[in-house]
Amino acid sequence: MSRVLTRAPTRLCYTPSCAMKFTRAFSSSLNGAIPAAKAKYVPTSGTYPKGFAAAGIFVGVKPGNTSKPDLALVTSDRPCSAAAVFTKNKFQAAPVTFSRKLLRARANAGLRSVVVNSGCANAVTGLGGLEDAASMARTTDQRVGSEDSTIVMSTGVIGQRLPIQKIVDHIPVAYHKAGDSHRHWLDCAKAICTTDTFPKLMSRPFELPSSPGIEYRIAGMTKGAGMLAPNMATLLTILATDAPIAPGIMASALRHAVDRSFNSITIDGDTSTNDTVALLANGAAGGTEVSSEQSEDYTVFRRILTDFATDLAKYIVRDGEGATKFVTIRVVDSATEESARAIARSIALSPLVKTALYGKDANWGRILCAAGYSLISAPGQPANDVPEIVPERTNVSFIPTDGSPELKLLVNGEPEVVDEERASEILEAEDLEILVKLGTGDKSTVHWTCDFSHDYVTINGDYRT
Amino acid sequence: MSRVLTRAPTRLCYTPSCAMKFTRAFSSSLNGAIPAAKAKYVPTSGTYPKGFAAAGIFVGVKPGNTSKPDLALVTSDRPCSAAAVFTKNKFQAAPVTFSRKLLRARANAGLRSVVVNSGCANAVTGLGGLEDAASMARTTDQRVGSEDSTIVMSTGVIGQRLPIQKIVDHIPVAYHKAGDSHRHWLDCAKAICTTDTFPKLMSRPFELPSSPGIEYRIAGMTKGAGMLAPNMATLLTILATDAPIAPGIMASALRHAVDRSFNSITIDGDTSTNDTVALLANGAAGGTEVSSEQSEDYTVFRRILTDFATDLAKYIVRDGEGATKFVTIRVVDSATEESARAIARSIALSPLVKTALYGKDANWGRILCAAGYSLISAPGQPANDVPEIVPERTNVSFIPTDGSPELKLLVNGEPEVVDEERASEILEAEDLEILVKLGTGDKSTVHWTCDFSHDYVTINGDYRT
Numbered sequence: 001m002s003r004v005l006t007r008a009p010t011r012l013c014y015t016p017s018c019a020m021k022f023t024r025a026f027s028s029s030l031n032g033a034i035p036a037a038k039a040k041y042v043p044t045s046g047t048y049p050k051g052f053a054a055a056g057i058f059v060g061v062k063p064g065n066t067s068k069p070d071l072a073l074v075t076s077d078r079p080c081s082a083a084a085v086f087t088k089n090k091f092q093a094a095p096v097t098f099s100r101k102l103l104r105a106r107a108n109a110g111l112r113s114v115v116v117n118s119g120c121a122n123a124v125t126g127l128g129g130l131e132d133a134a135s136m137a138r139t140t141d142q143r144v145g146s147e148d149s150t151i152v153m154s155t156g157v158i159g160q161r162l163p164i165q166k167i168v169d170h171i172p173v174a175y176h177k178a179g180d181s182h183r184h185w186l187d188c189a190k191a192i193c194t195t196d197t198f199p200k201l202m203s204r205p206f207e208l209p210s211s212p213g214i215e216y217r218i219a220g221m222t223k224g225a226g227m228l229a230p231n232m233a234t235l236l237t238i239l240a241t242d243a244p245i246a247p248g249i250m251a252s253a254l255r256h257a258v259d260r261s262f263n264s265i266t267i268d269g270d271t272s273t274n275d276t277v278a279l280l281a282n283g284a285a286g287g288t289e290v291s292s293e294q295s296e297d298y299t300v301f302r303r304i305l306t307d308f309a310t311d312l313a314k315y316i317v318r319d320g321e322g323a324t325k326f327v328t329i330r331v332v333d334s335a336t337e338e339s340a341r342a343i344a345r346s347i348a349l350s351p352l353v354k355t356a357l358y359g360k361d362a363n364w365g366r367i368l369c370a371a372g373y374s375l376i377s378a379p380g381q382p383a384n385d386v387p388e389i390v391p392e393r394t395n396v397s398f399i400p401t402d403g404s405p406e407l408k409l410l411v412n413g414e415p416e417v418v419d420e421e422r423a424s425e426i427l428e429a430e431d432l433e434i435l436v437k438l439g440t441g442d443k444s445t446v447h448w449t450c451d452f453s454h455d456y457v458t459i460n461g462d463y464r465t
Numbered sequence: 466m467s468r469v470l471t472r473a474p475t476r477l478c479y480t481p482s483c484a485m486k487f488t489r490a491f492s493s494s495l496n497g498a499i500p501a502a503k504a505k506y507v508p509t510s511g512t513y514p515k516g517f518a519a520a521g522i523f524v525g526v527k528p529g530n531t532s533k534p535d536l537a538l539v540t541s542d543r544p545c546s547a548a549a550v551f552t553k554n555k556f557q558a559a560p561v562t563f564s565r566k567l568l569r570a571r572a573n574a575g576l577r578s579v580v581v582n583s584g585c586a587n588a589v590t591g592l593g594g595l596e597d598a599a600s601m602a603r604t605t606d607q608r609v610g611s612e613d614s615t616i617v618m619s620t621g622v623i624g625q626r627l628p629i630q631k632i633v634d635h636i637p638v639a640y641h642k643a644g645d646s647h648r649h650w651l652d653c654a655k656a657i658c659t660t661d662t663f664p665k666l667m668s669r670p671f672e673l674p675s676s677p678g679i680e681y682r683i684a685g686m687t688k689g690a691g692m693l694a695p696n697m698a699t700l701l702t703i704l705a706t707d708a709p710i711a712p713g714i715m716a717s718a719l720r721h722a723v724d725r726s727f728n729s730i731t732i733d734g735d736t737s738t739n740d741t742v743a744l745l746a747n748g749a750a751g752g753t754e755v756s757s758e759q760s761e762d763y764t765v766f767r768r769i770l771t772d773f774a775t776d777l778a779k780y781i782v783r784d785g786e787g788a789t790k791f792v793t794i795r796v797v798d799s800a801t802e803e804s805a806r807a808i809a810r811s812i813a814l815s816p817l818v819k820t821a822l823y824g825k826d827a828n829w830g831r832i833l834c835a836a837g838y839s840l841i842s843a844p845g846q847p848a849n850d851v852p853e854i855v856p857e858r859t860n861v862s863f864i865p866t867d868g869s870p871e872l873k874l875l876v877n878g879e880p881e882v883v884d885e886e887r888a889s890e891i892l893e894a895e896d897l898e899i900l901v902k903l904g905t906g907d908k909s910t911v912h913w914t915c916d917f918s919h920d921y922v923t924i925n926g927d928y929r930t
C-alpha cells in the first residue's frame with residue numbers, strides 16, 4: 001500500500017493554466033447534435049410572454065469550449081416582480097449570495113433581467129468572485145438602463161474564477177442579439193446547459209379568472225443532468241410570465257411550485273452550491289393585478305406555475321446523467337406529507353433500487369428496505385419509533401404507464417408471488433411508477449427519479465479515459 | 466412510451482419455483498478462489514477464545530448453490546453473557562425480531578450459540594418466517610442441551626421463506642462438525658458470506674488490568690459487501706471472547722464499539738432488514754469478572770473491542786461491491802461529534818465524490834459540496850443556520866497513506882491551486898485519507914468508505930446479462 005515517491009512533494013503552482021488543468025470542466029455535449037431519443041423533448045415552436053427578450057451567445061467561458069453558447073440573457077422591457085429559490089448548501093456560490101441580497105434589497109420589485117453563464121460556477125471564489133457576479137449584473141443593468149435590476153446565475157466548475165472581462169465584454173452583444181422568437185429562447189436555453197444532452201425549454205398560454213379573455217403566457221428553461229437532489233442541485237431555472245403578479249406574493253407562489261417540482265426530483269442526491277430557480281412577472285399582457293394570496297387568481301396562478309415547473313423538472317430527470325429509466329415514485333396514505341416525502345426520496349436515492357431498475361430487476365425487497373430506513377434515527381442516536389410505517393399495512397406495486405393493471409408486489413406486508421415475466425415486461429418500458437401505500441394516514445407525495453447506469457459512473461468518473 | 470401488451474396481465478403464481486425465479490439470490494463468489502488481491506486479508510492461523518467451537522457447512526439454502534458453505538454455528542461449552550446491536554430498519558427480518566426478544570428475555574445472560582444461514586434473509590416472511598427463526602434456534606438449543614440460548618441470523622434474498630426442513634436437518638451436522646481450530650473458524654466465516662469475495666475473520670489476544678498474566682482472546686467474523694450504510698446493512702458479525710464480562714455491561718460496550726466501527730463505514734448507504742452484530746463472552750479463560758462500567762477493566766475491554774471491531778469493519782470496506790479504493794474520511798475541529806459524523810457520512814455517500822475517487826479525480830469541489838449540504842434542512846422545510854460549517858474556516862486536504870506530506874486543496878475557504886500531478890499520484894494509491902478541518906470546535910470523527918465503480922453497477926444491476 002505504501003508507495004515510495006520519487007518526486008518532490010506538494011508543488012503548488014499558481015498560474016491560471018495550472019488551475020484550469022486541475023479543475024477541469026464538465027464535458028459539454030451540446031456542441032454536437034441532440035441525441036435522437038431526446039429530440040422529441042425539444043420544442044420546435046412556442047408562445048412566449050410579451051415584453052421579454054432572450055439571447056444565448058458564445059463567449060468561451062470554459063477553455064476548450066469553442067462553439068457552444070455559454071452566456072444567456074432574459075430581459076424585460078419593463079420592471080418585473082421577481083422571486084427566487086436558492087440552494088441551501090452552506091457553500092453558496094457568489095451569484096447566489098449576490099442575487100439573494102439583490103432580491104431582498106429590491107423587495108422583489110423592479111427587476112429586469114437574468115444573466116447566466118455556464119462553464120464556471122463562480123463558487124468558492126471569495127470576495128473576487130462576489131465582485132465578478134456584481135460586475136455581470138452591473139454591465140447588464142447599464143445596457144438595460146435600470147440600476148440594481150439583474151439576477152445572476154452561474155453553473156460549471158467550482159473553485160475557479162470567471163474570465164470576467166470576456167463575459168463583461170459579451171453582455172452588450174447578448175443584449176443586442178436578444179429577441180422574442182422561438183429561436184432566441186432556444187438559444188438561451190442552450191446557453192445555460194452544461195452536461196445536459198438537450199436544452200429544456202417550455203412555454204404555455206393560460207388564463208386567470210378575473211381577467212377573462214386575456215391570454216397570459218409563461219415560458220421557462222432549466223438545466224440539470226447530474227448532481228441533482230430534492231434540495232435542487234446544479235439546477236438553474238428561469239421562469240418568465242407576462243401576467244401581472246404583485247411582488248408580495250411571488251415568493252410564496254414560487255416556493256410552493258418548487259417544493260412540488262424541482263425539490264421532488266432526484267438524480268444522485270448531490271445538492272450544489274449554485275442552484276437557483278428565478279421567476280419574473282412583467283405584467284405586459286395587462287389585466288387585473290394578482291395581489292392577494294387569498295384570491296382565486298392566486299390559487300389558479302400557483303397551480304399553473306406548479307404544473308409548469310413540474311413538467312420542466314421532469315425533463316431534468318429524462319436527462320439524468322446516464323439515465324435509461326424515468327421513474328415516478330408515489331407514496332400515499334401517509335400519516336404526514338413530510339414522512340411521505342422522506343420515504344419517496346429514500347427510495348429514489350437508494351443505489352440498490354436505482355441499479356435494480358437499470359437491470360430491469362423487480363427487486364421489491366430493495367424498495368421496501370429503502371422505505372424501512374428512511375425515517376430512522378442517525379447512527380449513534382437512540383432508535384426511534386417511526387409510527388408512519390407499519391409493516392402489516394404496507395403495500396407496494398408497480399404501475400405500468402401503458403394503462404395495463406398494476407402488478408402487486410407486497411400486500412399488507414405479505415409478499416406476493418409475482419409473475420416475473422409480467423414484471424420484466426413492465427420494467428422493459430422507459431417509464432414506470434412505483435406505488436407505496438402506507439395505510440397510516442391520508443397524505444401523499446410524488447417524486448421523480450431515474451436509474452443508475454454504467455454511463456453515470458463513466459460520465460462522473462472517467463474524465464481521464 | 467405506451468406499449469401494447471399481447472399477453473394476459475398480472476398472472477400471479479404461487480409455486481415455490483416461481484418465487485425462486487422472481488426473488489433471485491445473490492451471486493455467490495465464494496464457490497471459487499479468493500481473488501489474488503484479497504488473499505492477504507485472509508488469515509492463515511489464529512488464536513481463538515477458549516470454550517468456543519465453530520463450524521461452517523454446506524446445506525444448499527439457495528437453489529443453485531451446490532457447494533458453498535451456507536450454515537454457520539458458533540457455540541460455547543458454557544453459558545455466555547451476550548449482547549447484540551440490530552438494524553433500525555422498520556422492516557425487520559424474522560431472525561432480528563426473534564433474537565432481540567430472546568436477549569431481552571434472558572437479560573443478556575445464559576446464551577450459548579449463534580446459528581446463521583446465508584442465501585435467504587428470512588425477511589418480510591410474516592408469522593411463518595418467525596416460526597422458522599424460532600425453529601433454527603430450538604434445534605440448536607436441543608443439540609447444545611440448553612433452552613432459549615441461541616441467537617439467529619440470516620442473510621440473503623428478502624421475501625422468500627427458508628427451506629427450513631433442510632436447515633433444521635443440517636444443524637445437528639454442524640454441531641457435530643464444530644471445532645476450535647483455525648480451519649473450523651474459517652469455514653464458519655465463509656458460511657456467513659453472500660456476495661463477499663473473501664471471508665472476514667480475525668482473532669487477537671489481550672489482557673485486562675485486574676487479571677495480569679491471563680491471556681484473553683477475542684475472535685470475530687463479519688460479512689458485508691454491498692448494501693451497507695452507517696446504520697449497518699446486510700451486515701452480520703459474530704464476536705466471541707473468553708474474557709469474563711458480566712451481562713449487565715455487555716450492551717453498552719458493544720454499542721460503543723459498533724458506533725465507532727460498523728456504524729462508521731459506508732458502501733452505498735443502504736441499510737438492510739437483517740443487520741446484526743452479536744457479542745458473546747463465556748469467561749472460559751478465568752480471571753476477575755468485569756462487572757462495572759466504572760472499572761478500568763471495562764474501559765480497557767471496551768477499547769480493545771472497539772479497535773477489534775474497527776479492524777473487522779474495515780475489511781467490509783475493502784470488499785465493497787466493485788470497490789477499487791479504501792478511503793478514510795476524517796472530520797476534525799467540529800462543534801459536535803454528531804455534526805462531524807453527518808458531514809463525514811455525507812461525503813462518503815455522495816455518488817459524485819465516489820465516482821471522482823474511482824476516476825482518480827482530485828475534485829475537491831464535490832467534497833466541499835457534499836459537506837455543504839450535509840446538515841441542511843429537508844426539502845420543503847425552512848432553511849436552517851448550520852453554525853457547524855463556516856466556509857472561511859474550512860480546510861480540505863488529501864493525506865497520502867505513504868507518509869508523504871498532505872496535499873492542501875482548500876485553506877480557510879480559499880481554493881489552493883493544486884499540482885494536479887501530485888494529486889494524481891496520491892489518487893493512484895489504493896488507500897487515501899480525506900481530511901476536513903471545520904475550525905468550529907474540538908470534536909472529530911473518522912469514517913471509512915470505498916469508491917463507486919462500473920463494477921458496482923454491474924454487480925447490482927446486471928443480473929440478467
